[in-house]
Amino acid sequence: MLFRSPHIYEMWYSATHTSPELLNDTVYGLPEIYRTEIKPASLVANPGCYPTSVILAMAPLMKTDLIYKDSIIADSKSGISGAGRTTDINFQFAECNEGTRAYSIGVHRHIPEIEQELGILSGKDVKISFTPHLIPMTRGVLSTIYVNLREVPKTGYLIEIYNEFYKDEPFVRLMEEGKSADTHNVIISNYCDIGIKVDERTKRVVLTSAIDNLVKGASGQAVQNMNILCGFREDMGLDTPGIFP
Amino acid sequence: MLFRSPHIYEMWYSATHTSPELLNDTVYGLPEIYRTEIKPASLVANPGCYPTSVILAMAPLMKTDLIYKDSIIADSKSGISGAGRTTDINFQFAECNEGTRAYSIGVHRHIPEIEQELGILSGKDVKISFTPHLIPMTRGVLSTIYVNLREVPKTGYLIEIYNEFYKDEPFVRLMEEGKSADTHNVIISNYCDIGIKVDERTKRVVLTSAIDNLVKGASGQAVQNMNILCGFREDMGLDTPGIFP
């Protein structure tokens, strides 16, 4: 994570920022958005799993006038490994298995990180509703995102915008019309799959975004950043397809 | 399910309604809303799992002026048993295990059932966004519902409204402030747990609603309706607590 404003950091993390002098030289390590800035950077802040899945799904739309930018609601579902390798009783097998729950509604620390980046992309302040959920599986994050449309284009038109936006990206894949993203297809890979569906009845677009939280949502993205920094082939060490089942 | 209008049924189910003459004598079997009508009914339509979880979570708010009634977004997560005991390859173990996916975005057949009932409760037409998801667990439905607030009350104020609305209900439980609903707590029981959280930053209320889809979301509710119809104690055969783990 990287907060342009130490104040935002301190508010959400209840901690004093100890190195504000480094902020100016730090780049937010989402290569699809900041590749040019990452290449010469001296410090890269690796994004978290939830921000990666939400920002990649929203970036192309944030640059258009098609949506109400203050209407974004992201409902995310995460496998238990998202909590890290912890002895906390809440992540014990029987506490997580065979059930699902929301947590940190409206107060999760990834909210300011997402809002900052969506704000930069759109050029104005953005506030989102974000609710993470724990799902009884080891890996994977699926974000389902709801956005109000100013006008109601065809789904195919939005898919074209996304395909154009991500046309040179090795790790972002757009689902064909009628399909939504499924974490099964990205596990053990660095891919982010994005599905798009315009709901004409409600004048909303519903986006689905799937990553493996331990790869594109964590160390895989760190490797991708390192590859860029070091001038390596960007997909070096990251060319595994998703593995299913 | 029960559609007041055969036309709505035929549009969403692509089938001709074969018994429209029965509609007038049929009651929608959600006891918390229609107990009085169920008692003397000759035909009771048992609600599905998703509608039960969403309608119970929204009913008290639909009767107030606190919310924008056209802003409701319900994101639901269901265990695999929601698909029934089917040989469909999509519900085979390895297809469902260790992954999650959305389906039927904006077109699920439970949408008109939910819209009809929320519309009746509020006295005006309602359109909702509803996205069901498959979660790798056997039982349980969790619905996370986002609603824009006209004014922004304290969470505690809304909890009071809900406690009053459901004060005589044996099977609806309100979570205390700061807690959200968790399907772990309702499995093998007929309870519907509802959590409420006002997010002042975004001027939304986020509701969580958990049921066991095979009990309150299916046969348990049918038993509850039968008990009412037959004049039995309403919780007869339904007095199991949730079982965890």
Place this chain on the structure above:
Amino acid sequence: MLFRSPHIYEMWYSATHTSPELLNDTVYGLPEIYRTEIKPASLVANPGCYPTSVILAMAPLMKTDLIYKDSIIADSKSGISGAGRTTDINFQFAECNEGTRAYSIGVHRHIPEIEQELGILSGKDVKISFTPHLIPMTRGVLSTIYVNLREVPKTGYLIEIYNEFYKDEPFVRLMEEGKSADTHNVIISNYCDIGIKVDERTKRVVLTSAIDNLVKGASGQAVQNMNILCGFREDMGLDTPGIFP
């Protein structure tokens, strides 16, 4: 657990027995074997989950001359709740999910408890091989037991012996010929299901024994013992059928 010999306890538990004077007044709380002794007892030692599943499966055969009593091998599979509600990293969700492993091969503390009871039943010393395994599920123990036969009866003959032995038992169910025990059928219940299969090729009988480790393997059995002690109906509070799925 209950060890007739403090020495055996001290050897397997590496601890000094602090109340050897209580041993004479203590009964091993397996009602199917010790009901008469439990009734007037002042202290009842509740059996563990593995011993319950193995001893109930073996008891009828231990009283016959059909088997080689020194050839018993019990291979047990347990859900993770068998480890208790612990923060130990080994029982964290991602450590247990999607994999299986044996542990404590030949040295598990339930071995002397099983050997003592099988020895008492047969009237001679018994040594068994016992291997517990962790299975990625919350509840349930399945023990698969291999025993060399002196002579090779038909499976049906053994089922008759078991049916006779357990004919008055409310919580032991014999599988019909051709079926083996399945933990799915006993979860949330106090039942122990036993399957029997004679393998004529190898002159062995293979037994399968399924319980819910949290019920018949723990507190359910404790309630059953309390009911006997207090003169209550033995299945009071224990009359739930297994719940599946």
Place this chain on the structure above:
Amino acid sequence: MLFRSPHIYEMWYSATHTSPELLNDTVYGLPEIYRTEIKPASLVANPGCYPTSVILAMAPLMKTDLIYKDSIIADSKSGISGAGRTTDINFQFAECNEGTRAYSIGVHRHIPEIEQELGILSGKDVKISFTPHLIPMTRGVLSTIYVNLREVPKTGYLIEIYNEFYKDEPFVRLMEEGKSADTHNVIISNYCDIGIKVDERTKRVVLTSAIDNLVKGASGQAVQNMNILCGFREDMGLDTPGIFP
């Protein structure tokens, strides 16, 4: 699979062997045993998952005089993908999840395949008890194997024998003393992990053997065979480490 005797095939599979003339030119594709014969072969029979896990675990001991070769009992635990991508109701999510069961006790079709190969390795007829179990996980086979010892060596001595036997094998790994095999460590890899434990009390050795049934137990092994046949590097396309979690 490959049966030297069409008669054995016909007995266990209840089918007429349609190409007995090919048997002489066919090699059993377990590279660790038949590498020399596979290289020039015109037809290679790829072993099943259970036979791979059991034969690799037993091969070194079958060549010694340390064990009673008629005492082998293999208790195997398999993930659900072992059943293939099938619509059979028995492999539907809710039928498999949260429970475990044995099946085909003493009659599974992999028995004659295992007996044939262990017989060839030891130079005499072998009969084994083999019980497969379904475990609620997608991938992985763990076989726990019990063998009576003629004399009782130290565990370390047997590990040395195994290390020597498999010293040039890229895909067989011996666990260090005190550890048993765990399917978590081999998932998504072509490894077979083998654990060895001598139980001096019962004069038995207990072996644990873990593979990914979809890799070393199926297509991974087929690729390994193809590499040998075609003169490629044997681990080409198979150099993934296990992935955990």
